[in-house]
Amino acid sequence: MARALITGITGQDGQHLAEFLHGKGYEIFGVVKGQNNPRAQQIREEFPFVEVLSGDLTDLPSLVSCLETAQPTEVYNLGAISFVHFSWTQAELTANTTGLGVLRMLEAIRMVGGQQNNPIRFYQASSSEMFGKVREVPQSELTPFHPRSPYGCAKVFGHDITVNYRESYGLYACSGILFNHEGPRRGLEFVTRKISNAVARIKLGVQSDISLGNLDAKRDWGYAGDYVKAMWLMLQQNEPDDYVVATGETHSIEEFLELAFAEVGIADWHPYVKQDPRFFRPAEVDLLIGDPTKAREKLGWKPEVDFPGLVRMMVRHDLAVESAKLSK
Ligand code: NAP
Ligand code: F7E
Numbered sequence: 005m006a007r008a009l010i011t012g013i014t015g016q017d018g019q020h021l022a023e024f025l026h027g028k029g030y031e032i033f034g035v036v037k038g039q040n041n042p043r044a045q046q047i048r049e050e051f052p053f054v055e056v057l058s059g060d061l062t063d064l065p066s067l068v069s070c071l072e073t074a075q076p077t078e079v080y081n082l083g084a085i086s087f088v089h090f091s092w093t094q095a096e097l098t099a100n101t102t103g104l105g106v107l108r109m110l111e112a113i114r115m116v117g118g119q120q121n122n123p124i125r126f127y128q129a130s131s132s133e134m135f136g137k138v139r140e141v142p143q144s145e146l147t148p149f150h151p152r153s154p155y156g157c158a159k160v161f162g163h164d165i166t167v168n169y170r171e172s173y174g175l176y177a178c179s180g181i182l183f184n185h186e187g188p189r190r191g192l193e194f195v196t197r198k199i200s201n202a203v204a205r206i207k208l209g210v211q212s213d214i215s216l217g218n219l220d221a222k223r224d225w226g227y228a229g230d231y232v233k234a235m236w237l238m239l240q241q242n243e244p245d246d247y248v249v250a251t252g253e254t255h256s257i258e259e260f261l262e263l264a265f266a267e268v269g270i271a272d273w274h275p276y277v278k279q280d281p282r283f284f285r286p287a288e289v290d291l292l293i294g295d296p297t298k299a300r301e302k303l304g305w306k307p308e309v310d311f312p313g314l315v316r317m318m319v320r321h322d323l324a325v326e327s328a329k330l331s332k
Pocket of ligand 1: 011012013014015016017018035036037041043059060061062081082083084085086087101129130131132181182183184185186191
């Protein structure tokens, strides 16, 4: 039976991936950090088919122990300090978790190995943030990296060490260079969910406005539910490789605002949006747009949810959640 070990199970992608792999009949183990992490209980309640294991990407013995218990056929390394803005505040923690954490997991895999004739396959969650100050548009697997944040620098290390371990030790190790992907499970610190949640609350009269940073930034935004399928597909190929996963379209934050407010019947968003210097970054990534040709041609992957569909899904979800809170 296929067995998957997922780090970052409490995050957006971990939850989508667990749901997807469960549908494929996998036995699933999820790594949760901390001695009393409140999100562990949420995972046990919402995903009873996931066996929760205690582990931390900054603690090699705990990763070895997780692998020994789970005996996985596939490892998905989704755990990370993932909020770019926060990575300037705790750059060392970010380097240790998001960067060195990958090396620790690769070393743990080398130590534990996997079943004979069925070595562990490894997926690394690389990021479009590695392209940073982009050298070309759109960005493909061959575009040079120029990260613009401690997070981006840590992801470049994680990416390079994954490629290096594949080339040095013959591990089946893949890096998915994923562009932004969102959805109702997105953390409230990220701009799309911050907007969808605020729009719902403004519509319901419990919030008057929203403060944002740089509105000129553009992102290639897709739906997280689509992107976890690409992760799985990468581990089902004959040979390990790296793939850009993206929609190939870019949209501005202003376009997101336009569609989100329109969804609740507000035609002009300007009176509700303020700009606050606290939400600007020391260095910015202005124009990310991915070229997913290789993923389409080799994996047969394509996104199902388009940009308006994504905004609609997020706003409707938050409207339902916020309305339910009010009626309690
Ligand atoms: P997320 O929602 O922020 O989840 C991050 C996960 O990492 C959480 O489960 C968190 O656990 C866990 N984590 C943090 N520190 C850890 C540690 N020391 N040891 C073990 N686990 C730790 O992120 P996401 O959006 O699902 O993204 C998944 C992965 O893809 C991340 O590596 C992210 O950097 C990468 N990525 C994301 C995107 C995107 O657009 N979503 C795009 C490209 C790449 P707690 O809940 O306990 O904090
Ligand atoms: O910012 C601008 C901000 O925090 C998007 C992570 O999953 O995707 C994500 O990183 C843009 C930036 O995501 C606010 O300056 C304006 O230009 O939603 P975000 P991100 O930085 O793109 C990549 C691919 C990852 O790998 C990461 O793990 O929006 N922006 N005003 C704002 N951003 C936030 N968060 N809050 C604001 O108020």
